[in-house]
Amino acid sequence: MFKILVIEDNADHFALIENTLLTAFKEGVKLYHAIKLAQGIETLEQQPFDICLCDLKYPDSPLDKTVEKLKQLNSSVPIIILTSLNSIEIAQDLLQHDIQDYLPKEELSPTLLYRICMHAIERKQQQLALEKRNEEMQTFCASLSHDFKGYLRRIPQIATLLRRDLSEHTTLSSKDLERFSMLENSTSAIRDLVDSLGKFLLIGHEETKSEPIDLSALFKKLETLIINTNEDNIQLKLDVANNLPTVIGNMSQLIILFHNLISNGIKYNKNSPSIHITSSIDKNQKQCKILVKDNGIGIEKLYFQQIFSPFRRLHNNHEYKGTGLGLSIVKRIIELHKGHIDIESEPGKGSTFIVYLPLYNSP
Structure with a gap:
């Protein structure tokens, strides 16, 4: 029945x-x-x-x-x-x-209505089962990340105590101090990797609230975040209109998206970092176009698609520190928002990431 x-x-x-x-x-x-x-x-x-x-x-x-x-x-x-x-x-x-x-x-018709109803019931059951697995994945990732961070916090603490105790009994050589520094740097790199991996795994699996997002407000928050979290002499120019359009999405994820793009321009840079963000509206395509341009080291065209793959790095960790997950997180967020991303770049001449996001209330 x-x-x-x-x-x-x-x-x-x-x-x-x-x-x-x-x-x-x-x-x-x-x-x-x-x-x-x-x-x-x-x-x-x-x-x-x-x-x-x-x-x-x-x-x-x-x-x-x-x-x-x-x-x-x-x-x-x-x-x-x-x-x-x-x-x-x-x-x-x-x-x-x-x-x-x-x-x-x-x-x-009875036949068509019956078939559509049964298919709808089956799809909904599959959707609910997938949502349950996603919820379990979210819980697992959060628990795993919490446990890893707990252990990682102890390593620098123990290293500091060990260095202090050793210093009281003997004079540490420059080699000894270098090894302690390597231990601290390695721990910091692992901590960054755990944070990035947690974000990568949870985006698309965690339950996120979509709502109308005022891009002008988003970029104001982003500007404050960049200025407060970077000590380098960074030139950040937000050449965006005060009346930017509204998109439908998740504020936290969009901030992560643009923060990662800006951080990329800061990290992969041999000059004083300069980031220039501009925007335009394509009413015909019903989308907003946002350009994030940097003066960094640039990327060869043959790597344009590879850089969005998880753990794909073009430089080793001695040249530029990173986890290899930043741009894959960017791509996943954009796909969840039904947008797309392009890149224009040339080695030695910086990169421009072009993000397209659908306007709110677009049919």
Whole structure:
């Protein structure tokens, strides 16, 4: 017996849907009917259902408000949109926000409706199983990172005590001091690697909240962060408009993204680092274009794709310290935000990373 919720305000349409469902589900079906969206969402939150069929227009919720409410809805029940032919594009957009499928009312048939419902139920079950594994992965990574950091914190402490005790009994040679320095540097490098690896593993697996992000506010936070965390004489020029557009995404992840790009320009640099950030809006493509330009050592064209792979480094640790994860984290964040990244660079002439992010409310 399938338990199905139908949110539909038109009595004639509901009668058609009811008849089609009763014909489609030979195993039997128990129908629940809501004529308002608020009533349907409340019912969905209070009771378990196998599936929910939902219209897009209601007396208490016009089309635009219904779309926003469905995008924000977090339910374990698979939802199928029943729409008219002239709103298929809207329904397709909803597929990016946890709606399982859509079906034009004009194409309703028992066979098609049954197949779509069963596929939606199966996909939702797979999605929930994946979310559970992701949650377990997040817990595991957090626990592993915590344990590693605990041990790593002890190594410098023990090394400091050991050096002090030895200094009280003997005179340490320059070689001895160099070895202690190597121990401290190696511990610091491992700590950085654990931090970067934790970020890399969790991005895309942890539950992140997407919301409208004001890019102007983001870059102001980023400027403060860069200035406060770097002692070098860094020229950071944010040539971005005060009225930058809004994108949909996660503030923390976007800050990590641009912080990594700026840090790259600072790290891989033989000059006084100079970072110049500019932006533009492509209304035709409905995206924001952000350029992060540095005066660093540059990259040969044949390495443009390789640098975004995890642990792929073009220089050894003696030349430039790093974990080999910074740009792979950048790429993963951009992919999660449904954007893309390009690079323009030439050895000895710096690099320009070009980030494309979709504008908020783009269809």
